[in-house]
Amino acid sequence: MTLSHFVRFLALSVAAAFVLSSHAHAQASAASGSGTASAAVQAPDEFIRSLSQTVLDRIRQDPELRAGDMRRVSRFVDDTVMPAVDFERMTALAVGRGWRQASAEQQRQLMAEFRVLLVRTYAGAISQVKDQQIRLKPQRPPTEDGDVIVRSEIVSSRGEPIQLDYRLSRTPSGWKIYDLNVLGVWLVESYRNQFVQEVSARGIDGLIRSLSERNRQFAQAKP
Secondary structure, three states: OOHHHHHHHHHHHHHHHHHHHHHHHHHHHHHHHHOOOOHHHOOHHHHHHHHHHHHHHHHHOOHHHHOOOHHHHHHHHHHHHHHHOOHHHHHHHHHOOHHHHOOHHHHHHHHHHHHHHHHHHHHHHHHHOOOOEEEEOOOOOOOOOOOEEEEEEEEOOOOOOEEEEEEEEEEOOEEEEEEEEEOOEEHHHHHHHHHHHHHHHHHHHHHHHHHHHHHHHHHHHOO
16 A cells, blocks of 8 residues: 555544544433433444444535535534544643643643644545445453454455554543554554654644644645
């Protein structure tokens, strides 16, 4: 698989993870109001199985999302994704030890810039959704802290299956995805390797400036 194919599938998996977690939040809210079992007590692999097709169908049926319109994508993320994502945990894990050194304002800026980076990744990913399906694999036992890894593959009519594993944590509002693995590479760890170098060389403010500049250059490069 070429690097460009890897980046596209990585982006696709980020999109899937975010939308899956947002849909889980909606399910949990609806269930709590109706008295039925919530996503919090649903097995994590069944949670992924039941939501995957819904996610892919939703993207296929929304032409504005597929077109990558940034205003549409950003609004979609703000309204339906971010309330359900443990985004602070995801950002903290990506920044690493530097997160504890950061002030509250610096943490806020890191989350804001990281969000823009992932929203742009999301916008570039959804145009890749065509005939992909999710196939679950045998599951691993929970980790010592109670989190779980759900293992799956992205399957399409073209090319080999792509490994896609999810890390989920159980919260009062249901399961939340906070990391994912594509072809053996964990998303948070990949970013952390970059961010730790930035913090070591330029400090927290240097990382914030780097992310801001990366996002600015990306925005200018768009037609």
